[in-house]
Amino acid sequence: MASPSRRLQTKPVITCFKSVLLIYTFIFWITGVILLAVGIWGKVSLENYFSLLNEKATNVPFVLIGTGTVIILLGTFGCFATCRASAWMLKLYAMFLTLIFLVELVAAIVGFVFRHEIKNSFKNNYEKTIKQYNSTGDYRSDAVDKIQNTLHCCGVTDYRDWKDTNYYLEKGFPKSCCKLENCSPQRDADKVNNEGCFIKVMTIIESEMGVVAGISFGVACFQLIGIFLAYCLSRAITNNQYEIV
Secondary structure, eight states, X not given: OOOHHHHHHHHHHHHHHXXXXXXXXXXXXXXXXXXXXXXXXXXXXXXXXXXXXXXXXXXXXXXXXXXXXXXXXXXXXXXXXXXXXXXXXXHHHHHHHHHHHHHHHHHHHHHHHTHHHHHHHHHXXXXXXXXXXXXSOOHHHHHHHHHHHXXXXXXXXXXXXXXXXXXXXXXXXXXXXXXXXXXXXXXXXXXXXXXOSHHHHHHHHHHHHHHHHHHHHHHHXXXXXXXXXXXXXXXXXXXXXXXXX
């Protein structure tokens, strides 16, 4: 058992660790709120792009929302564990932080490795949707219209991608290809946007996903600090048999 003098000497160190860990936990809790907000924003703003990827890609915003929620709950638990100065709760907190860090690391690696497949998946689905445009009235046709209206583009590479589709042969270009907001579908190329959508969409996705990736990477690295602080405080409490009066 540690001597009283040693406990008195160690008490300021533990108090310092507690203060720093509380500040960290609060910031960590805020990052959970940020991830939750980014996930909701991605669901609302990037839903059209995700819908033209594979089925798994549509779950990305939900993953961010879920991760943000878990971090908020975990941050609350970490704050409680720190205030209680409970060694076993701090160890559990550090273990949870480690698990989340590993999951985020694996997700980042998988996303980086398969980034080219994401581009190919989007292009293939866009081409397929154009060929089957409004044949079933599914959500992907609506996504194509929203993208073309927002980015003022037409087709995958350019407007000519529509010319071998049944929709064009029957009705001409869709309204979302028109340069004028309220124009009716026309077959004349000078009345539609000539630029294709693929390059524009990829630029936006890479830009927006770069923001998401940067925030996620920052949160993951930030967790290493929490793991270190929680472990050090837990060890100090255990080794010196520190008790709150």
